[in-house]
Amino acid sequence: MLRRDTSQGVSLSPGCCAAEWDTPTHRRQILYGKNYIKSAQQFSRLKGDEAGNWTGPVNFSDDGSLKPARNGRKRVKTSELFERWRNLQVCKWSQSKEGTNSFKMSLSRCCNAPSFLFTTKRNTPAGTKLRYEVDTSGILPITSEIFKMFPDDMPYSKSQYKKCAVIGNGGIIKNSKCGKDIDAADFVFRCNIPPINEKYSADVGTKTDLVTINPSIITERFQKLEKWRRPFYQVLQNYENSSVVLPAFYNTRNTDVSFRVKYMLDDFDSQRGVFFFHPQYLLNVQRFWAVQGVRAKRLSSGLMLVTAALEMCEEVHLYGFWAFPMNPSGIFITHHYYDNVKPRPGFHAMPHEIFNFIHMHTRGIVNLHTEPCM
DSSP states (O other), rough: EEEEOTTTOOOOOOOTTHHTTTSHHSSEEEEEEOOOOHHHHHHSSSSSHHHTTTSSEEOOOOOOOOEEOTSSSSOOOOOHHHHHHHHTTSSSEOOOOOHHHHHHHHHHHHHHHHHBBBBOTTTTOTOOEEEOSSOOOEEEEEOOOHHTTTTTSSSOOOOOOOEEEEOBBGGGTTTTTOOHHTTTSSSSHHHOOOOOSSHHHHHHHHHSSSSOOOHHHHHHHHHSSSSSSHHHHHHHHTTOOOOOEEOTTTSSSHHHHHHHHHHHHHHTTTOOEEEOOOHHHHHHHHHHHHHHHHOOOOOOOHHHHHHHHHHHHHEEEEEEEOOSSBTTSSOOOOOOOOOOOOOTSSSOHHHHHHHHHHHHTTTTTTTEEEEEOO
């Protein structure tokens, strides 16, 4: 929900902020990425994964899902999206309790993070034949050794925290000076152990309660922990007593590397919590967002954390999330706040994810921060 801000002499008609964005007319079409048009016939020939990562014109249907734009229909370019988003910044964001609770109920029915976000001794007993998220033909028997690595139960409960911040790694957060606001949150989520040292802390803060680790980071930067153990341990020291979570059961390749993180921390007598995403939870989350138009080989770590936060927290604030090479003012930004390394093409569907965040922002479900903090 967005309220009018007249503190700077800006007069807006009632409902102009939220209502304009919350009608099918203004949600229906958007052109993002390259500003050219691919025909509907081209789209229809795409394979499932390619269609899920479509970078041409799309429509938002009445139910909020993304559709390919048809030739001859009016389209909205990124510049127009940016202008509308800038205009919305005039409005002060306030949470819609009704909208948020309704969204929570939908997530609770499909995903249930308070019970199934991580594998636990309660939801994955010893002897369970655990099916992988992607390699669905692969089954991992939960031996007594694996079982011992699981927590007794989920460490977080529904709406346990009043205000949460989920921090993406996008260049949109650079020079934002949002660090103090982020650190003031009751619970802070971060993705893939990003740098939070003095060089960046004014923008991204330092507080961290839960951080994801992609096993590819362990493989590429730390040689699967076969030799590089202490350097990885020292990286984690930047996150004080935060817990870490890994997708150990995404596929068979992830399992051994993820377990090594747990063994390594035990060897260093670390009290840090090490958790593993439950593969069925991630599969359910993937299906949930596919209905919203986010179809990709893999959801981003950020979207996974936002999904969990919406069940765990009363109010969710997003920082560092943006899918475009320019900020809303048209100024070029780096892909990450700490480098400009681009992601693997065709793996995530970032524009789809961000458009959902924008829509949820206007509905008062999340607060998407893209401007510098005051």
